Amino acid sequence: MYCQFCGKEHADYVSFCPYCGMQVNKGETCGEQIPVDPIADKEKDDFGGEVLKFGILGLAFACSGLLSLLGLIFSIIARAKANEFARRYGDTEGRATVGKHLGKAGLIVSIVITAYFALIFVLAFLGMLTGAETLM
Numbered sequence: 051m052y053c054q055f056c057g058k059e060h061a062d063y064v065s066f067c068p069y070c071g072m073q074v075n076k077g078e079t080c081g082e083q084i085p086v087d088p089i090a091d092k093e094k095d096d097f098g099g100e101v102l103k104f105g106i107l108g109l110a111f112a113c114s115g116l117l118s119l120l121g122l123i124f125s126i127i128a129r130a131k132a133n134e135f136a137r138r139y140g141d142t143e144g145r146a147t148v149g150k151h152l153g154k155a156g157l158i159v160s161i162v163i164t165a166y167f168a169l170i171f172v173l174a175f176l177g178m179l180t181g182a183e184t185l186m
């Protein structure tokens with residue numbers, strides 16, 4: 051079947067032309083039809099990319115040592131965006147899923163490394179206190 055709006059050939063069962071997004075079938079064919087909306091599809095893809103971006107940033111900063119606290123923040127953002135993605139589209143998929151897992155890994159790594167640095171600082175601080183005591 052050819053689209054009456056842009057003239058490109060598309061499958062008979064589609065409700066919307068995959069090329070121009072115009073409605074080509076007005077429910078004459080039977081069965082459940084999922085409308086193809088290129089704008090919504092692009093938004094979904096962009097959103098998935100955003101989840102992935104924060105997931106990568108989260109894990110990268112988490113592994114960086116001193117900046118792992120930043121990784122914690124990015125990871126939390128990645129997780130929140132992945133949840134938002136799942137709420138909007140039913141489930142995470144593609145890049146959003148990768149971003150979700152990277153965010154999860156980033157969260158764990160950043161917590162461990164941040165706790166490690168916090169422990170070192172506490173120990174150094176206690177060492178300073180005991181050092182000051184012995185001086186007095």
Ligand SMILES: [Zn+2]
Binds near residue numbers: 072
């Ligand atoms: Zn068309």
